Amino acid sequence: MFNTFKDRRPALTPLEQLVMDFVWSHPNCTAESCREGLAGQRALKDSTIRTILRHLEEKGYLTHFIDGRTYVYKASATPRNVAAQAVAQLVDRFCGGSVEELIVGLVDSQVLEAKQLLRLAARIAARKEKKG
Structure with missing residues (x-):
């Protein structure tokens, strides 16, 4: 049997994956920098980005700190760990x-x-x- 993760997080949606890819390559990013950085791939409203970032934090993929009045986000999971969890879910499921x-x-x-x-x-x- 597969050695399951103790800290298993819910799976990422394709849009959440896109945002996580940006956060991994741009540590300590803001909602605005994320929206601007993804504009070439996908046009998203500011409220949409903020909602996705909040969901990612609730799922355990991100943390934030406050700089003045701005939320600054950073990944709490590495790409390798997230990939391993996705594989674990596939192994369990299929x-x-x-x-x-x-x-x-x-x-x-x-x-x-x-x-x-x-x-x-x-x-x-x-x-x-x-x-x-």
Whole structure:
């Protein structure tokens, strides 16, 4: 069975993912800087950005501090951690919690190639040596 995360957060919507990508690449951003930064990809109203930022904070992805009267946001989760949680949710949902089933499916559908499997095996072996 998959080793589930103790601090599992609700999944990100595509729009929340877009905002998180911006926050990860622009630490300590404001709602305004986020809106302006995303304008080239998606035109969003200020109220929409503020709502998304509030939801992300409620879900545990962001924290904020106040500078004067401005909320300044920063990520409380790393991209790698969020990706790992998303994979955990996929494994639970589609593979009955079995990482082995996921990997076998990736191999059978030729998503993973032999070279990638060898690299993964080497990383797993190195981690085992490091732990024990």
